[in-house]
Amino acid sequence: MKRPRLIPLLLLFLALTFLVPAQLTAASAAAPKSVVLIDGQTYHAFLPVSALKGDPETSLLWNESEKSFEITDTRNRVKVFVGQTFAEVNDATVTLTDAPFRGNGTTYVPLQFLSEHLGYTLVWKRNPTALTLSRDGFKITLPAVKRSSLSSTASPIVSARKAFKVGNKYFSVKMITISLAHPNVHLDVVMAGNQKGKVESLSSIAKRSKAIVAINGSYFDAYTKNSYKTPYGYIVSGGKLQMIASGDRRTVFTYNHNLLAGMIPGTKFNDLFAEGDLEGALQAGPRLVTDGKVALNLRGEGFRDPKILKGGSTRSAIGLTRDNMLILLTTKKATMPQLAQIMRQAGAYQAMNLDGGASSGLYYNGKYLTTPGRKISNALVVKYQ
Numbered sequence: 001m002k003r004p005r006l007i008p009l010l011l012l013f014l015a016l017t018f019l020v021p022a023q024l025t026a027a028s029a030a031a032p033k034s035v036v037l038i039d040g041q042t043y044h045a046f047l048p049v050s051a052l053k054g055d056p057e058t059s060l061l062w063n064e065s066e067k068s069f070e071i072t073d074t075r076n077r078v079k080v081f082v083g084q085t086f087a088e089v090n091d092a093t094v095t096l097t098d099a100p101f102r103g104n105g106t107t108y109v110p111l112q113f114l115s116e117h118l119g120y121t122l123v124w125k126r127n128p129t130a131l132t133l134s135r136d137g138f139k140i141t142l143p144a145v146k147r148s149s150l151s152s153t154a155s156p157i158v159s160a161r162k163a164f165k166v167g168n169k170y171f172s173v174k175m176i177t178i179s180l181a182h183p184n185v186h187l188d189v190v191m192a193g194n195q196k197g198k199v200e201s202l203s204s205i206a207k208r209s210k211a212i213v214a215i216n217g218s219y220f221d222a223y224t225k226n227s228y229k230t231p232y233g234y235i236v237s238g239g240k241l242q243m244i245a246s247g248d249r250r251t252v253f254t255y256n257h258n259l260l261a262g263m264i265p266g267t268k269f270n271d272l273f274a275e276g277d278l279e280g281a282l283q284a285g286p287r288l289v290t291d292g293k294v295a296l297n298l299r300g301e302g303f304r305d306p307k308i309l310k311g312g313s314t315r316s317a318i319g320l321t322r323d324n325m326l327i328l329l330t331t332k333k334a335t336m337p338q339l340a341q342i343m344r345q346a347g348a349y350q351a352m353n354l355d356g357g358a359s360s361g362l363y364y365n366g367k368y369l370t371t372p373g374r375k376i377s378n379a380l381v382v383k384y385q
Helices: 007-017 049-054 111-118 147-151 202-208 266-274 336-345
Strands: 036-038 045-048 059-063 068-072 077-081 086-089 092-095 101-103 106-110 121-125 130-135 138-146 157-166 169-179 185-191 213-216 235-237 240-243 251-256 261-265 278-283 287-290 313-320 325-334 350-353 362-364 367-370 378-384
Touching: 045 049, 045 111, 045 130, 045 138, 049 059, 049 068, 049 106, 049 138, 077 111, 106 111, 111 121, 138 147, 157 336, 169 336, 169 362, 169 367, 185 235, 185 278, 202 213, 202 362, 202 367, 202 378, 213 313, 213 325, 251 266, 261 266, 261 313, 261 350, 266 278, 278 378, 287 313, 287 336, 313 336, 325 336, 325 362, 325 378, 336 350
Parallel strands: 036 138
Antiparallel strands: 036 045, 045 106, 059 068, 068 077, 077 086, 086 092, 101 106, 121 130, 130 138, 157 169, 169 325, 185 378, 213 362, 213 378, 235 240, 235 278, 251 261, 251 278, 287 350, 313 325, 313 350, 362 367
């Protein structure tokens, strides 16, 4: 188509955060090394020691025989022991409320303990749940999931066919939910033919990328007779900016190397990209759901095409839950307001539209769930490796 410290607050915050649809939380599996784990009963948080490797003032030393981690900076020396509720702080013994533990090859330490004794500032974020840890010039933002996800045996990628009622009409949808916290799940934005301006079938992009899931991405000039099919909007792949759309207001889906994903207006993209932590991004829009509520501002995002403003069509959409689950969904003959209602019912706390019509396609495990009617410019793919 055309361009168109905290404990009381933390407890309350986390209690609200984990009120999410059961069918989505069931898909959570083991957490990656760089993710904060939350105990679902006590709401105590645990930080992976590996997250501190980027702090230039901190050194880490693992002792295999003791099963201990020594964390040293210019002010303090902290030593914790896996499975033990005591620690050493500058050679003094202190009692811990929770024992450090191992999971997925990394050691998790009580977050509050590290903050108190090493001087890290903690800022909790929502939509989805995340923690920003900072001190002096060091800063890192990590997704947060339930600790119980470590022992879950459920699949991190789940495909389903569902029906949602909007008004007096039922919509059949193809829907895939993905646990972004799973250590084997990876996202990538892939350009057709690995070049700007090329087009390629969605299944070809998926197979070439060795992806288990793929969905069509941003808008592009599908109707030109020229061989170069211009992609529209900001596109980031592998941390590199592939396409620029300065000043564009349309919504951008973003994620960093820890798969902490979000959605921002195009006007905020340059500032986010300048922070240097962006691994991938796709701009399309319009925004459908914001903080669990339908939120449409079609003309405010710059859309003028009647196909977007009024028409019903085959649609592709992407959503996020508050517990770091990704929702990919396609449906037919839906207007934008109807699509927004569908995504909200599907469990999305944040959601946006992708390119639609003949571009709309959803690929899973070697075959199409929704078959596109044309080759496309780019895609968001999910790898499991």
